[in-house]
Structures are given as C-alpha cells and as structure tokens.
Amino acid sequence: MNTKKLAGAAFVAATAATALLLGSTAAVAQEPGPENWAFGIAAAGALTIDPLPWVKAPAGEQAQDQLLGIGDVLGRHEDDLALGVLTAEVRDNLSETSVTELNLLELLRADVVRTYCEDGEGGLQIIRGSILGQQLPEDPVPGQVLDLSPLLRLTLNDQTRHEDGSLTVTGIELSVLPAAEQNMDETVSTEERQLLGNLLNVDLLDGGADTVREVVDEVTGALGADLNLSKSLQTVTIGAATCQAGGDGDDNDNGNGDDNADDAGDDNGSEDVAAGAVPAAPRPQVVEAVLAVTG
Numbered sequence: 001m002n003t004k005k006l007a008g009a010a011f012v013a014a015t016a017a018t019a020l021l022l023g024s025t026a027a028v029a030q031e032p033g034p035e036n037w038a039f040g041i042a043a044a045g046a047l048t049i050d051p052l053p054w055v056k057a058p059a060g061e062q063a064q065d066q067l068l069g070i071g072d073v074l075g076r077h078e079d080d081l082a083l084g085v086l087t088a089e090v091r092d093n094l095s096e097t098s099v100t101e102l103n104l105l106e107l108l109r110a111d112v113v114r115t116y117c118e119d120g121e122g123g124l125q126i127i128r129g130s131i132l133g134q135q136l137p138e139d140p141v142p143g144q145v146l147d148l149s150p151l152l153r154l155t156l157n158d159q160t161r162h163e164d165g166s167l168t169v170t171g172i173e174l175s176v177l178p179a180a181e182q183n184m185d186e187t188v189s190t191e192e193r194q195l196l197g198n199l200l201n202v203d204l205l206d207g208g209a210d211t212v213r214e215v216v217d218e219v220t221g222a223l224g225a226d227l228n229l230s231k232s233l234q235t236v237t238i239g240a241a242t243c244q245a246g247g248d249g250d251d252n253d254n255g256n257g258d259d260n261a262d263d264a265g266d267d268n269g270s271e272d273v274a275a276g277a278v279p280a281a282p283r284p285q286v287v288e289a290v291l292a293v294t295g
Helices: 003-022 190-200 212-223
Strands: 035-045 049-058 063-070 081-091 094-104 108-118 121-127 144-149 152-161 167-176 234-243
Touching (some): 035 094, 094 234, 121 152, 121 167, 152 190
Parallel strands (some): 108 234
Antiparallel strands (some): 081 094, 108 121, 152 167, 167 234
16 A cells, blocks of 8 residues: 555544544634643645644633544554654643644654743753654754745744743644745745655646746646735644743733733744644544554
C-alpha cells in the first residue's frame, strides 16, 4: 500500500473519527478576558479541526484534559497522520499543552511539542523535531519563521501580547500556500507539487505546473472552488496557550480597568486562534482507544 496517496484521506478520516467521538462546534472569536486557556491541535481552512483537547479557566483556577491518541503511533506501519497523547492544562497563571509522537504526513515530526505560558511569559520546547527531514530547534526564538518553499511556511513560538498584558503563545503553525499572491510567478519543483498534493489529497503531478500561479489553478480545479489567496489555504496549529500577566488575575490590578484586548493582535496576519481568540470549543472527554485512520 502506498500510504503517501492516502495522506489526505488519512487526515480527513482522523478528523471525522475524532469529531464523532468528541463532538464539535464552530470556533467563535471572543475578546480575551481574565482567563487562561490551552489546546493541543487545531486546523483551519480547507480542512477544519476544532481545538482539542481544549481547556480554559479563570486566572487562579485550574482545569485539565487529555486525548489518548489519533492514528497508529506504535504499529509497524505508522499512519500518515498520527499523534500520541495530547494534554492541555491551566492552573493559577500557567497554561501549557503537550503533543507526543507527532507525525503529520511524514512532513512534520516530533517526539514532544510543549507550548507553555506562565505569568505573561511563554515559550516552546521541541524534542527531536524535524520538518522535511531537517532538524527543528529545541527552543525556538519567538516568532521564528521557516519559509520551506513558495507553498509552505512553518512558524515557531509565535507570541502575541494583548492590551491587558496577557500573552498567547502559538507553538507550531504550518501554513499551506501562505500569501500566494505575492509569489505567483515563482517556480516550484516536482517534489513541492507532490508534497502539496499529498497535503490536499489532489493529484498535482500530471498537469506539469511550473509556477505557483499554475499550481493554484490546478488546486482550484481539483477542489472545484475559487481560492481566497488573501489568507493561507490551510493552517495546522500544534499547541497554543494563553496566560495572564503576573498577579491574582483581577483585571483591576493592571492599572487600566479594561479587561478587553484588541482583536487584531496577531502580528503575522493569520486569522486563526493565535490572534488571541478564545475558541468556543466543547470540553473533550478522554478517548480510551487509538483511532485507526488508514486501511
């Protein structure tokens, strides 16, 4: 079996199976208030995965949740989309989440991805991580961006400070066709077309597209819909956490009496949860089984 050809299907199947077990609701942007929150994985764009496991609690209180795996991370033939244990926890002014045994289509891999935020400061830790076979830094500097090709971008440890002093840390964000309108005439290789085709579960090899513009045309035809190139076609987020600045969490001790933050605090232009929006996701329950997503 050629698991590469099943990559997109595995992604969709894993999402569908997870939604059936956990339930899902659409993410709703809200102003960040005196709450801490964290989640392990989310996706937006052509494929949507509501944040999970996802927890929130007022500053000074605690909450935690766990998801016991998506896909086969232990078998001889590891699934193309597989994650081990995903945890999310908030307590006092600390928010953190971890994802183990990450494998996204053999493109993005890591033994552990830990995203954390405490007293208004945060960061990202990656243990044995790689992208396209290249090693990722263990402690990325805030806002580190890797332009992998005209078709893919990886952002590490993106940090957004809100007006109330709280901080949102987005661990890893993979963007597909990021700001493509700025690179429409840039040449793409056969390998890049194959990689994008695997991510979207479409065949981009037969058309002989040589530029980003031609690739976009092929994707548009394959998906049967016009693409909005003002934003990424697809984003996948691994780990995000928001925490309040030091103190007891009372919005009166920040000196301005205003518990509302601006809703445009994302300095990288993305529209996803990294911008400080608190998703109105359901509280997941622990899944006592590994979800098989390929056959």
